[in-house]
Amino acid sequence: MIRLIYVSQARRDLTESDLQAILATSRRTNQALGITGILTYHPHGFMQCLEGEREAVEKIYARILCDSRHTEVKTLTYDTIDKRLFPLWAMAYVGLDDVTSREILRRHRLGGAAVPHYVSPEEVLEIVQEFSENVTRLVELW
Numbered sequence: 001m002i003r004l005i006y007v008s009q010a011r012r013d014l015t016e017s018d019l020q021a022i023l024a025t026s027r028r029t030n031q032a033l034g035i036t037g038i039l040t041y042h043p044h045g046f047m048q049c050l051e052g053e054r055e056a057v058e059k060i061y062a063r064i065l066c067d068s069r070h071t072e073v074k075t076l077t078y079d080t081i082d083k084r085l086f087p088l089w090a091m092a093y094v095g096l097d098d099v100t101s102r103e104i105l106r107r108h109r110l111g112g113a114a115v116p117h118y119v120s121p122e123e124v125l126e127i128v129q130e131f132s133e134n135v136t137r138l139v140e141l142w
């Protein structure tokens with residue numbers, strides 16, 4: 001299996017219904033393809049972790065890369081794994097105004113509420129691991 005983490009710039013005029021549409025498609029498709037992970041959103045950017053079989057992750061990531069709802073997609077990690085961080089989540093969602101999420105970012109000396117483009121691969125992996133440990137407190141149920 002593969003775990004891929006990227007950050008991107010959300011389109012500025014993105015609405016809540018755009019986000020809901022992204023999540024609905026993601027959960028349906030990911031479930032069918034055995035992909036799990038987490039998507040975080042803040043007006044300043046997305047951060048997403050995708051985990052699953054290599055072929056499935058690459059297929060979905062190819063689509064995500066050409067999606068006009070975001071730009072400047074930067075791949076941060078692409079690792080072989082034998083254990084998932086989000087085994088129960090076809091796509092967990094966290095809005096980055098979330099208090100727990102802000103705490104996690106602050107511990108990493110990231111002041112804002114979005115994961116910045118300059119974050120290192122090691123650091124983003126630690127952040128995603130902390131998200132996975134707190135997933136039930138973080139996730140919004142839509």
Ligand SMILES: Cc1cc2nc3c(=O)[nH]c(=O)nc-3n(C[C@H](O)[C@H](O)[C@H](O)COP(=O)(O)O)c2cc1C
Binds near residue numbers: 029
């Ligand atoms: C930030 C972001 C994250 C996305 N995550 C996923 C995802 O995890 N799974 C998925 O199937 N589609 C995801 N999408 C949507 C895909 O880009 C694409 O719209 C969807 O897979 C449908 O593709 P199709 O129109 O070629 O069928 C995401 C889009 C964005 C903007």
